[in-house]
Amino acid sequence: NAGVTQTPKFQVLKTGQSMTLQCAQDMNHNSMYWYRQDPGMGLRLIYYSASEGTTDKGEVPNGYNVSRLNKREFSLRLESAAPSQTSVYFCASRVRQGVNEQFFGPGTRLTVL
Amino acid sequence: ILNVEQSPQSLHVQEGDSTNFTCSFPSSNFYALHWYRWETAKSPEALFVMTLNGDEKKKGRISATLNTKEGYSYLYIKGSQPEDSATYLCGGHSGSARQLTFGSGTQLTVLP
Numbered sequence A: 001n002a003g004v005t006q007t008p009k010f011q012v013l014k015t016g017q018s019m020t021l022q023c024a025q026d027m028n029h030n031s032m033y034w035y036r037q038d039p040g041m042g043l044r045l046i047y048y049s050a051s052e053g054t055t056d057k058g059e060v061p062n063g064y065n066v067s068r069l070n071k072r073e074f075s076l077r078l079e080s081a082a083p084s085q086t087s088v089y090f091c092a093s094r095v096r097q098g099v100n101e102q103f104f105g106p107g108t109r110l111t112v113l
Numbered sequence B: 001i002l003n004v005e006q007s008p009q010s011l012h013v014q015e016g017d018s019t020n021f022t023c024s025f026p027s028s029n030f031y032a033l034h035w036y037r038w039e040t041a042k043s044p045e046a047l048f049v050m051t052l053n054g055d056e057k058k059k060g061r062i063s064a065t066l067n068t069k070e071g072y073s074y075l076y077i078k079g080s081q082p083e084d085s086a087t088y089l090c091g092g093h094s095g096s097a098r099q100l101t102f103g104s105g106t107q108l109t110v111l112p
Helices: none
Strands: A004-007 A010-013 A019-025 A031-037 A043-049 A064-068 A074-078 A087-094 A108-112 B005-007 B010-014 B019-024 B030-038 B045-050 B056-059 B062-067 B072-077 B086-094 B106-111
Touching (some): A010 A019, A019 A031, A031 A074, A043 A064, B010 B019, B019 B086, B045 B056, B045 B062
Parallel strands (some): B010 B106
Antiparallel strands (some): A004 A019, A019 A074, A031 A043
């Protein structure tokens, strides 16, 4: 039981390049989330998927797109990376929206030059 | 988006000291409050999820209380140990929002 996995762990991009961050969970959770973590700002929600087939914007969605590929997988795409997107990205999942704890992946450290 | 605030931003204590920190949130339309422990170079792990006014939860030397009427939660650590050094995050969830909003965290350092 791997929990929440993320790939890659580290990535360096040049401004304007695109990439997709992958997230998968094996806990049969319905809800999945993408956060970014910046110094002094805690975790900010980028996008979430309350259930398979739905996605919604969070607090900071600009410059990102997401795909809920199936119940297990939720990917985050940067179409044209900018230095402001340099951050650590965390994927999380939980059983469903409501009073349930979230389980986090190990994070992806992204640097945009 | 819920406005969740944590204080203090950082805290240094000696091994063996007890400590506490605060999470504040709007009391109207409150739904749930989460506490997470986040060690450096790891990912956040859930400590408590609390919903009812007056809730008290405990896990080992760590406990938390919730006051939904005045909009705050306290996290207490009794007899701090160096391994308690971490950032403690709280997240608030209102009835109308389906996602958590996190505070910026309290960074605790326990000195041996």
